[in-house]
Amino acid sequence: MRASQRARGEDVALVDALLSADERRRSSGVRFDELRAEQRALGKLIPKASGDEKAELLKKAGELAADVKAADAAKDEAAAEAQELLLQLSNLVHPDVPVGGEEDFVTLETHGTIRDFAAEGFEPKDHLELGTTLGAIDVERGAKVSGSRFYFLTGVGALLELALVNAAMAQATAAGFTPMLTPALVRPQAMAGTGFLGQAAQDVYRLDNDDLYLVGTSEVALAAYHMDEIIDGDRLPMRYAGFSPCFRREAGSHGKDTRGIFRVHQFDKVEMFSYVDPADSRAEHQRLLDWEKQWLTSLELPFRVIDVASADLGSSAARKFDCEAWIPTQGKYRELTSTSDCTEFQSRRLAIRMRDGKTVKPLATLNGTLCAVPRTIVAILENHQQADGSVRVPEVLRPFLGGREILEPVAKAAK
Numbered sequence: 001m002r003a004s005q006r007a008r009g010e011d012v013a014l015v016d017a018l019l020s021a022d023e024r025r026r027s028s029g030v031r032f033d034e035l036r037a038e039q040r041a042l043g044k045l046i047p048k049a050s051g052d053e054k055a056e057l058l059k060k061a062g063e064l065a066a067d068v069k070a071a072d073a074a075k076d077e078a079a080a081e082a083q084e085l086l087l088q089l090s091n092l093v094h095p096d097v098p099v100g101g102e103e104d105f106v107t108l109e110t111h112g113t114i115r116d117f118a119a120e121g122f123e124p125k126d127h128l129e130l131g132t133t134l135g136a137i138d139v140e141r142g143a144k145v146s147g148s149r150f151y152f153l154t155g156v157g158a159l160l161e162l163a164l165v166n167a168a169m170a171q172a173t174a175a176g177f178t179p180m181l182t183p184a185l186v187r188p189q190a191m192a193g194t195g196f197l198g199q200a201a202q203d204v205y206r207l208d209n210d211d212l213y214l215v216g217t218s219e220v221a222l223a224a225y226h227m228d229e230i231i232d233g234d235r236l237p238m239r240y241a242g243f244s245p246c247f248r249r250e251a252g253s254h255g256k257d258t259r260g261i262f263r264v265h266q267f268d269k270v271e272m273f274s275y276v277d278p279a280d281s282r283a284e285h286q287r288l289l290d291w292e293k294q295w296l297t298s299l300e301l302p303f304r305v306i307d308v309a310s311a312d313l314g315s316s317a318a319r320k321f322d323c324e325a326w327i328p329t330q331g332k333y334r335e336l337t338s339t340s341d342c343t344e345f346q347s348r349r350l351a352i353r354m355r356d357g358k359t360v361k362p363l364a365t366l367n368g369t370l371c372a373v374p375r376t377i378v379a380i381l382e383n384h385q386q387a388d389g390s391v392r393v394p395e396v397l398r399p400f401l402g403g404r405e406i407l408e409p410v411a412k413a414a415k
Helices: 002-008 013-048 051-088 127-133 139-146 156-174 188-193 219-224 278-298 345-350 373-383 395-401 410-414
Strands: 106-111 178-181 205-207 212-214 230-232 238-247 266-276 303-307 319-327 332-341 353-356 359-362 364-372
Touching (some): 002 013, 013 051, 106 278, 127 373, 156 238, 156 278, 156 373, 188 219, 188 345, 266 278, 266 373, 278 332, 303 332, 345 364
Parallel strands (some): 230 353
Antiparallel strands (some): 106 303, 205 212, 238 266, 266 364, 332 364, 353 359
């Protein structure tokens, strides 16, 4: 655990503080049990005694009752301290994860062909210019209505989102996922249990008057869906595909991706979520990645898969793979999807267990983004643009767009 904290760039001393608190929890528990046993034994002697002996026993019983009460309080205090420290610890990093920060990832695979726009004879436009020409994106009125990093999807932009969501859900359903429409507001237990009130707390919106949080991903609701439950092992794996609006403050991103809709405060997303036996979590992680690769390939996007470095993992992830699509006008790959193996981290915090024969134990949870809509629109518009400002629609989306093969600029479409 110390090595894991060190690899994450997090506080190693927290491990020793937790060990110390746990020792106090256990020793105070032993002391409480000893005093309770003595109290019970004394209680059996009092009815049999009389006179001075009984008076002495009653006096001792009173003193012992005070000691038991104090020991009980000490036990509870030590347990609460240990639990508070435990909740501050991130998940144990998988030994195969590359150690380092944001730039220390390892590229595992590269897919698709990056277009040579110069060879095609035109300079690619960015997604905002294309989206404006298509009548698909309106960030100016988004800012007028809600502030920076908000936007409207209009006309074919709105239809493109609906096509993406329906196509993503169709793929997930075909793969055996149960479609879910999840709450966007959750209680603190759900947010803390999934690991989003630790290092990620600054990025979360909170409704103070209601003590509720706006989710940044439907992973939160899907993880808490079976909170405080015991699931029969024969039902595993259990897979859900959740659709929800997502809200992120984007704290710390000042000045980054301010143009367009790549980094925004509100967006819609289709998220895969799995409950599995811990012994199967590594294989399930690969399956989630394969489904993400299938999705991006169906959208005909060039992308790469990276093994995210230790200090860039979320607190709940033991290992995370990102799929990054090529963005032509930025000249680099940018994250479009990710999948994380959270092992038993979330299930322990949310008290979700599995029954394996006569044994009851924590299960493993995993999540994987299938389609974060705005970023996917960015990648589609830029990679499939034509010289005249139109955008070719990937075949997988055409049935969900009434068979439309090309998105035409508004002026051209009007003619």
